[in-house]
Amino acid sequence: MIDINLIRKNLYLIYTKLKTRNFLLDIKSIQKYENLRKKLQNNINILYQKKKYMQDSINIQNKNLIQTKIKSLNIQLTTTKNKLTNIMTYLENIYDTIPNLPLDDVPIGEHYNDHKEILYWGKKLKYNFLIRNHIELGLLHNGIDIESGTNLSGSKFIVMKGPIAYLHRILIQFMLDTHIQQHHYKEIYIPYIVKKEALYGTGQLPKFAKDLYAVHNMQLNTHYLIPTAEVPLTNLVANTILREEQLPIKLVAHSPCFRAEAGSYGQMNKGLIRTHQFEKVELIQLVTPNMSVKTLEELTLHAEKILQLLELPYRKILLCSGDMSFAASKTYDLEVWLPSINKYCEISSCSNMWDFQARRMKARYKNRENNHINYIHTLNASALAIGRTLAAIMENYQLKDGSIQIPKILQSYMKGLKIINYIK
Known part of the structure; x- marks a missing residue:
């Protein structure tokens, strides 16, 4: 929520700012x-x-x-x-219903071409054979079962088996270990069902109710499956006044994510790329206002580190004003290279929410010098989406016969396994 007094005193300025987000006040x-x-x-x-x-x-x-x-x-x-x-x-x-205000350095626009490219990392491999996409590789190994997922739950649900499911699980452990041991986040185990108040706090409700899975139960009629671990993690400080000495707070959690809106057709919406249920490792930082600009850069580097350790080519872009999420004031997207479609695909969003979520949650801190009560700033990052990371590894590390090499950093996690061999 934007400061209501700011809206009242600067109505036309706010109108102009929001117009860059394609929102007419x-x-x-x-x-x-x-x-x-x-x-x-x-x-x-x-x-x-x-x-x-x-x-x-x-x-x-x-x-x-x-x-x-x-x-x-x-x-x-x-x-x-x-x-x-x-x-x-x-x-x-x-x-x-009013979205957050974009920061001054956010490029104005509403289309993909309006994003600002920040950097490219890694070398795209050249293949001397006809490459397969991750779905074809998954079917080849009997590791991705779309038919069973559809039979069990409907379209956009996936069953994974054998070494592919093993690699999926190992990716979660690797990401958690990296963020906890190298980046010093505190691991949190969270509920996967939350009250509507939590979703209001982070900005999913009331505007995006149609994208959520409601829990229809006589006792839980105002509860929802989480669309991201950001919701319970950030709401841990709802309705609290922290001491300034407690900040920054750095939290990490792995969770399944449930989203009713899962895209439509096209190469960017197939297989593990877009599903109703997927796994994600989420980073949260809660900071004082003077630290949030710097913290977004740090947070994004933490997500980038995972891609670098996995040696996956990616690019970093600064999203334009019209393409940011409802609660974000500035967002970097990381896009991993998928050779099967010859495109970069979003694998992480890293956002500064400013005090937007904190106002909705009433999350505050007491200034150590003057004892004034101020709103904290909240930031979050996907680090990373597990299914998309798995898809990127399968495609970038594939061999001619369909076998899949294991990234070096993961081999010790997989008891020395260096390759998932394709056996006819």
């Missing part, structure tokens, strides 16, 4: 209902002043008359307060 409605809010609040203050004056002037002679007038004032107060509550609810519903 309803200025007329906001002005109309904000004026009504001020008028009603002023009326309430006047009624309270009248009531106090009458209470102070009451005596034996005028007691009955004054009490009658006070009773009338109380009725007016109740009516006016109810009107104000309705106006405030209407305004809050508007403010809840």
